[in-house]
Amino acid sequence: MSVTVASQVGAHLDELRAQQGRAALVGYLPVGFPTVPGSVDAVRTMVDAGVDVVELGMPYSDPVMDGPTIQRAADVALAGGTRVRDTIAAVEQVSGRGAPILVMTYWNLVLRYGVDAYARDLANAGGAGLITPDLIPDEAAQWLTSSDAYGLDRVFLVAPSSTRERLASTAAASRGFVYAASTMGVTGERATVGDRAEQLVADTRAAGAERVCVGVGVSTPEHAAQVASYADGVIVGSALVRTLLDAPDPTSGLDSLAGLTAALAAGVASVSR
């Protein structure tokens, strides 16, 4: 890469490690669930309760990497009329609270908006970059250019099935961190974190990745502590979304979201790196 661009998320992760000696907690919530303003409240609650990096999901009609929990939330968000521009606006409303905001999006939404225009508007809103579950670096030429131009992070995924060669090319194309899927499968809560996750983190580092965070199936404070012992960040999504899905009313949903976030943050902080 001929262009050197500083990584907002990378700097934050490095600072947590240097100053607090710990991994980061990355929390996912979708825009528009239960409503657009409700999702902004939820993200603020999550940040105030201890999330270090926000993964803000753009709801999509065909989310092939997501399990039932996130699908349900996305369905509600889309039925409520959530638009792509609501995501940009939400980024603006939740940034500046000390937690960098990454948008997690399926690629057609960005293609349709225009890759360069999306990068420009996300950067202007204070966003840190994108997590792209259905975009591999091989197909990302335009995004590599636009993310360089606007100083955005680009988080690509690796999986237990990734070859050494692909770990290297994905690590080289990523900025911020590499997202390691703990297991072969879609997002969703699981009883245990995949036993291939630790090896995948080691392999991804050996292939050149500066930072590796682990997601998919990470659900409990115990999982968070376990993953925090070997990864640079712990990514939790479905378990957080479920606190809102299961809540009888919005206020108790935010309470239970704050409670789980704090417990996950304590799990992450319980092990030093």
Added chain:
Amino acid sequence: MTGGAAAGRPDVHPQAVSGPLASHAGPYFGDFGGRFVPEALIAALDELDTAYHKAQSDPAFGAELARLHRTYTGRPSPLTEVPRFAAHVGEGVRVFLKREDLNHTGSHKINNVLGQALLVKRMGKTRLIAETGAGQHGVATATAAALMDLECVVYMGEEDTRRQALNVARMELLGATVVPVQVGTRTLKDAINEALRDWVANVETTHYLLGTVTGPHPFPEMVRDFHKIIGEEAKAQLATEIGRLPDAVAACVGGGSNAMGIFNAFLDEPDVRLFGFEAGGLGVSSGKHSARFSGGEPGVLHGSRSYLLQDEDGQTLPSHSVSAGLDYPSVGPEHAWLHDIGRAEYRPVSDHEAMEAFRVLCRTEGIIPAIESAHALAGAIQLGREAREWSDEPVLLVNLSGRGDKDVATAAAWFDLIEDEPVVKADEGEQL
């Protein structure tokens, strides 16, 4: 190859086309195609790509597939001239039907399914998954799984399982498990999403037997190759019957596999016009259609970039057609490319035109076509008006991709043939 589907790929693909069109290899067809899938699937796609190209150069693979086609599928399928139908197309026009309806399981789908199932045996995988809308591809996949002793799971939208109860029973008789998909719009597109989710989780033992020329590389190229026998046979049969090439080839286009299959042998014959007919539903202006070329724009769905029905934000729009097999919001990337380079022309055919052509073929030739294929027949009737400008005795080759047994309830309801409440009720646009 090692996942470098696009290694070193330039930002912009050249539109200039060199070399024969018929053997054009993926992952890109001009600006279309590619691999827009989770990284978790790339290793499996590479494995499939490698296994496919190895099999292609192995005479034993070709011989085994040819034996199955001869002894099991019933190939070559006949070519039938239909003069009484042709009288409805235009004076002096000759129409030939390629009879994929006479294949085992009732459509062209078996060509691809047997090819992929043989590959699965070679790769040592033990489990097949597939998506299905009307049930035709699901039935074909369940058939191949039974024949080759593979476990088979078919994903089908919950709405479709209710409407296609008899095809669900058929798949179960063949030993397959049918999983009703209860998320999203509960139709074909959501069945594909669920199949992709299953594949991500079980890719080490499982092959996703995709049913058409869509999806990530190598599916568009590979499925086309398994179907190109349709056009190759038809070309040879026409040479025997009339000693020349047709003036035009017509096929219906849902995902586009039967059309790619019959087009392929004629792609490099510049004098042969190629027409794909997509489902115009209630009319392109109504918004209730599956006309991706007339009513869609380029975008990514299910792993490849092609023409797509999508809203302003890029969310997939629901499609509509009286024919479940054409009711899909995207189309194979090679068709998108042939459209953009002007090699093939794509036109919408309305539900009404298709059902009228369905009726005409039944009455004039004693052949009940699939409603999908009736779109190609209606297309031929549209072409009749311009065919006389092509030559003195224009010849139209139409792919009759499937038979209409599955569509009898829909057709009976459409033509008001059922007065009493039927035992199994069909809503409009449903196929029992």
